[in-house]
Every structure is written in structure tokens, then in C-alpha cells.
Amino acid sequence: MKNSNPSRAIVIGAGLGGLSAAMRLGAKGYRVTVLDRLDRAGGRGSSITQNGHRFDLGPTIVTVPQVFEQLWADCGRDFRAEVDLWPVDPYYEIRWRDGSTFRVNGDDTAMEAEVARLSPADVPGYRKFLRDSETRYQFGFEGLGRRPMNKLMDLVKELPGFVKLRADKSVYAHAASRVKDERLRMALSFHPLFIGGDPTRVTSMYILVSHLEKEFGVHYAMGGVQAMADAMVRVIEDQGGEVRLNEDVAEITVKQGRTTGVVTEEGEALTSDIVVSNADPGTTYEHLLSKQTKKRWTPKRLNKSRWSMGLFVWYFGTKGTRDQWADVGHHTILNGPRYNGLLDDIFIRRKLADDMSIYLHRPSVTDPTAAPEGDDTFYALSPVPNLHGKSVDWAEMTETYRANMAKVLNDQMLPGFEDHLSASHIFTPQTFVDRYRSPFGAGFSLEPRIFQSAWFRPHNVSEEIAGLYLVGAGTHPGAGIPSVVTSSEVLNKLVPEARNPVIPPVQRLAAE
Template structure:
């Protein structure tokens, strides 16, 4: 049924490889690193192991669909557990909100923090989120929106009208603020704008579906092996389906012939013949030399990147009783944090995501634990970073001590900063790709296939649906479906 080379063994590339191999295609995945995962990677420091990529897994059915397409049950390869709470949100005034499963339990949490009137408003808003999700998911997220024909016609216009009626084209902060009055609850349903690289004042209301995905749908975690267990299981299933995975080799050129894609040249000098290619790596870097002439995309002429992050991974010689898996610590001035990032500056009073994967018994020795702290930071497209890392690390250590985590200055740690992300191959020093402003959403996001190079397809964060584990998995599925539909 044809030969496909997938460049990059991240989640998007593996999702495509699993489907294509199961459909009978001759599939080879080439990965420059020595293990699968891409952004969903892993690092070790002595006896400690850290997830170096996404820490939040929502919509597990999307992941299960990749396994099912290869004829496998995800639970046999990657059992998951639902976190409880999904998040713990800690506010500057000392109050906190646990985001928990079930409408009744969550309404009770809101009642405890904000009072009965806000709990009633929350119930109505939760119903609105469900409506928005039902209208948006099948029409705009779970389908190929990089083709113009999918935005045309009466059905598409009806879908647009439905989203508009639900407030999807309002600004996110205004949509949420029209339903909820307590600023703490508003933050609980708008901080997700950071996932798409924007402030709640910039992001469209359609991105309220992210709040639905994690505050209603739930947040999950592998029962063993951390988040890196996800690509490991996907790679194993792809190989079982017949795909060949080659690590430690780099694709240096996609070659073409009279009818489109013809092969991929590796840094070893070897040439892999191919009828189709899925490029599932950093797209701006790919356009800098990997891709053939004719593969250019006008949507990347003036890319706008998401903010980056400063991440500290700590190895602890103790456990933290009562600590939630995910804790968000909000700074005092909500809006100034986003404004600073937009100006290319560090947040003056940063919002922090603290991840404590206590249930991952393989991440640390008995009686020990790991702790990961993420602070959003400007990307390198905004200017110089020189000298910032030591100062921000010192400030972050002091902030963590003040939040009750103790003195972590002597704990073993690994630091990832924007220059470090750039050295790992992330354009503009951000692992979050392009932001999701309107001009970089759906059809306006880089296309899933090169119009002038038949057989050349794309998957990953840079194409639609966009950033996040479920969207990246969907992008891989869409690439595979296009290839199988074309029959190349």
C-alpha cells in the first residue's frame, strides 16, 4: 500500500505511524534522539527520573483511539488513573479551590469558597461549557480544518453561528466573566489561556473548551513510568503493527520527483524511498533546510510564538504529605503577569505550576520524591535572555520557600530555560510552538499538507488543531487519514 517515512517520534508522529502501519503501509519512523517521545521526553539525575514535557493529560479517549486504530486496548499497554483532585488552585489571599470530579462535588467546592450564589452560577456556566464543547469538538478540533473547503458551505456557517451564539468569538475573560463573579473562580476557568500562548484578554471564548476538558473531563496520569510512558507504549504498538523505528538518526532532506515526494535522506548518507512523508518535528526548523522547494507556507512568514517557560526539576529526599499532583499558585496581580510576557519580560509576580507525581513510584527512591516547577517566561523572539536564568532561579527558590516547600537550594535539580529549549531544537526557545491567536487558528494555522508537494504531510503542534496532547494526537491521525485517502 505504499511507503511512508515519519520524521519525528513524538506523539503526533507516533499517532500517524500506528494508524498507517496497522493499515498495511510500509512505515519507517526516524528520530534524532535515542528514544521516542519528542517533547514528551524524560531525563535522569542520579536516582531521580523526570518528565520533561507535558504533565497534563486530558481526553484519554483520544489517546485510546490511537491504540484502537492499531487493534489494541490501551489499558493493556498504558493503564491510566484519574487524578483526585485534578488541580489544586492556591490563591494569593491564602484560599484554595480543589478541582474535583463530578458536578455535585465541584459545586460544593465552589460553595465552600465562593458561597451558594456563585455555586448556582457555576452550575449554569458548567452547562454552557458542555454546550460549547459539544458544538466545537466535532466541528473544529476533531477534523481537518487546514483545508479551506472545511470552512465553506452552509453546514460550516451553521456551526460558526452556533459557536457565536454560545459566546465562542467573545474574548475568553469576558465570556467567563459574564457567568461567574468571583475573581478566583474566573481564574480557575481562564488560566488555560496560557496553554494556547495567550492571555485571557486575547484568547477567544472558544478556548473555554480547554477548561471543560480538564475541569469537567478530568486529568489523568499513567499508572507507571510517568508521562514518558505514553510515547513508549505508542512506539511499542507501532512496532507491533509493523513500523520500523530508528533512533539516533536525523533526516536531513525530503527529496522529491516528478510526482511529489520520493524519499528521505538521512545524516548517515542513507536514502529511504518514500511515497509519502509525515514531518512531525519543529516546523520552522524543517523549513530551514529539511523540506523541498515548493513546501513553503505563507502562514509561517510572520510566526507569532507562545511564551516559553523556566522549569526546575527537583529531587527531594522526603515526601510531601497532602500535596496534590498538580498545584497552581497564582500571583497577586493576574493581568500584569500576562502583560509582562506580551512585552517579552519575566512575570513580576509569577503564576506557578507545581507537579508532584507521588504515584509514579519509579521516579524516585523509597521515601524520596520529585517536584517540578514551571514558571511561564518570555520566548527568545522578544529579545535577549542573557543572565536571566540565575536571577529567576534565585527568585523562584525564594518563592517556593515562602509557599511552604522548604529550602530547595541544595536539592539536586535540572533546569530548562528558553536558551535550553532552543538548544533542544525548539524555535524561539519555546516548547509551545505558535500561539493560538485568530490568525494562527484552524485554516490560518500551517497546513497539514503541502499543496505543491504531493505526499508531504505535517503533524504536531505547529499544524491544526494545535498545542496540547489531544490536539497533537489528532494531528497525527489526520495526517494518516489524508495519506490513506490519497492512496499514495
């Protein structure tokens, strides 16, 4: 028999962090309501469709399927039975302006041959780098990343590991200590850009991504990340929860230092036992809790924090091109003429450079549903400065930057593609502010520097308000699909079982 007065939880935001949190709260017996201001679930992993082209707006790959398998298992379900996940091979190809390339896959022999093709003398150093990566994966992802870090002692206990693994070195500095070829240094160090960090300044702990790729592969969800988000919604609804779209939260309500629920922009007051925010921590503390006095995450502190770079993303479709550009696969990284200098322009000088590097996503070579038959769907992403301080006027610069990007794509990868354009849509950092309420238009919340990681990051259990919890890219363990989903695993260890479960525990266990 279902409880007529169950414990209730409200989740703000239907991103992957919020949806995974809702699933785990539902498994604990909470009646969960998820509220999101967008018209599709998935947050930055949602999609839009234009002229038959489905554009995945944000993340495009899954690197640690096990976190989803565990999430589904925690809810008594089978992830593989509900989501069609395909391995991508090669994972991606890196291209430089001199014509050299580097194709990445999971085969050790093939990868060493790729390294040797660029720089035979760097093969031994490459092997050492992979060993370093595995060590940091065990310490950083399986260790720190899957445990709460909301108490200072949680950090103090790990300090010897940080010292031993030289967490003070940057990702680029560590790669440079292992290989001499500048192309390989780039190929082994660029990964922090996919979680919003400057490779020349974020902690070398993030070289663990190289092990993730090697050990678990790179995968694509058929139907895009949107299909994964939709599958998560089905689990939540099967648990008795609800996902309400086009519902914007205006305020988290507080009484005597404890959250009591939320108020929507339409003025509807919803009460709950706990609130979980998948909104950016900056948005949570500065806007959703604007009436509350903060001790740690004050507006001044948030303004002084270092935020991840912005993103310029051009989503476009081409008609009748499925058999063209046969050398352009699912994922391609096209380097500009500079690496370190461009990073300085983006992160330090906050200058919109004339040159650019581009990540090109072509899902239609793997997933026919991404485009009309015979057509192609693409997105081209370029890191740019965020909107903090002196910022770019994107109302003025959008078309100029798009035209520059088109020229690079035409000259380097997709000759003549503009003659086939059948759909076009652009996101700038200003879009991230307007669509996601992202502070300063940052693409990945707080930059994952060493003093903005682990305990130094906004905690999963709020330091400010009792009964409030945080998940998603801006909290521990950080950005990227595996970490965002793992934030709900950490949450699961902090939130108590529902006092009045939707289904009494015995019946719930029997049902599982």
C-alpha cells in the same frame, strides 16, 4: 505472505503526534520508519533520569483517554491492557498569595461547594460557564477538532457556529462574564496556558477544557508520559515499522513538487511514498524545506506569526522527603501577585517579570517509580517570554530566575526543600531551541489565537509539497495531548490506504 516491496512512509519526529501517526499508518499497511534526533521516544513527552529521579520533561496529564483507546483500537489493540492509567484526585489545587485555595475534581457537588466557599454569589454563573464549556466541546473538539480543516470551505461551513458561540471573545472575557470573583475568573480561564495561549486574547472556544476535565477526568500514566511513548513504539515495531533514535533529519527531498523522502544529518537518503512531519511547522517549512520555494508558509510569514510563550522548567529531586509537605499533592498551581499584568509581560511586553506563577508537578506522590524510595521528584514550570524579537539572555538570567523560583517555592509551598536537593536540571526557552528545534523557543508552537486556529493553522496536508503531511502541536487541531493525538486521526482521513501494504488487506483484517 508479507509484501516484499511495501508502500513506505517516513515520520519525522517521535513525539506523541508522530508516534500516533506512525501507528495509524502502520494499520493502513505502510512500512513506517520514524526518525528522531533524541535518545528517547516521546518528543516533548520524553524523560530524563538523574540520580534515580525520572523527570517527565513535558506533558504530565491525560485528560481524554478515549483518544488513546481509539488509537489503539484502530491498530487492533487494547490501550488499557498496555498502559497503566490512573485517575488523579483532586485533579489539581490552585493557590493564591492571600492563602485561599481552589481544589478541582470531577464531583459536581464538591465543585459547587468550592465555588461557594470563595464566592457564593458566583455559583449560578459557574453553572452557566460549565454549560458553555460543554457546548464548545461538542462544537470545537468533537466537531472541528476531529475533521480536516485544509480547505477554505471547511472553515466557511463552520462560521455560523463561531458567530453563535462568540468565538471573538477571549477565554478570560467569557469567564469574567459569568463570575465576578477574580480568583474564580483565573481558575476558569488559565487553561490556555497549557497549550501556549494568552487567556486574555485566545478565543473563548478553549473554555472547552473545563468540560474535558469534568467529563473525562485527569489521569496520570504510571511511568509517566514516557511509558505511553514506549508503548506506542512497541505497537509500531509489532506492525513491522521501526523507530530510529539519535537520527536527525536534515532535509525533506522533493522532485517535481512532490516529496520523495528525507536525508539525514549523516547523509543517508531514505525514500518513501509519503512523509509525515511531527517537527514544528516552522522548522518543517523554514529548515527541512529550505531549498523549496514556499507560497504560504514563507520565512516572512512565520516570523510575523504569533508564537506561544516560552517555558522555564526546573526539574529537581529531594532526598528523604516523601512524607513531608503533606498538603502538596500531584498538581499544584501557585499564583503570583498578578494575573492579567503578568500575562501582558509574557505575551505582549515580552519582559521577564520579577514575579511569577508556578505549576508544580509532584509525580512521586502517585508513582513510586518516579523517585528513589522515600525521595521526591518535582518539576516547577513558569511561563516566560519566548525568544522572538527582543529576548531574554538566558545564559545570564537562568540562575537568577531559578533562585527567585526557589524562594517562592520555599516561602509558599516547600519550606526548606533546598536542604534536601539530590538532583537538579533546568530547561529555558533556549533549551527548547537546542533540544526540539522550537522556533523562538516557543513551548507550544503557534499561539492558538482565532486567526491561527483551524484553517488558519498549517494544514495537516501540506499546502506546499504533495505527499507531505503534518501532525503535532503546530498543525490542526493544536497543542495538548488530546489534540496532538487527534491530529493523527485527522491525518488518517487524508492519507490513502497503502497501495502495496506490508500485509495484504485480507490477511491484515484476519489478524485483527
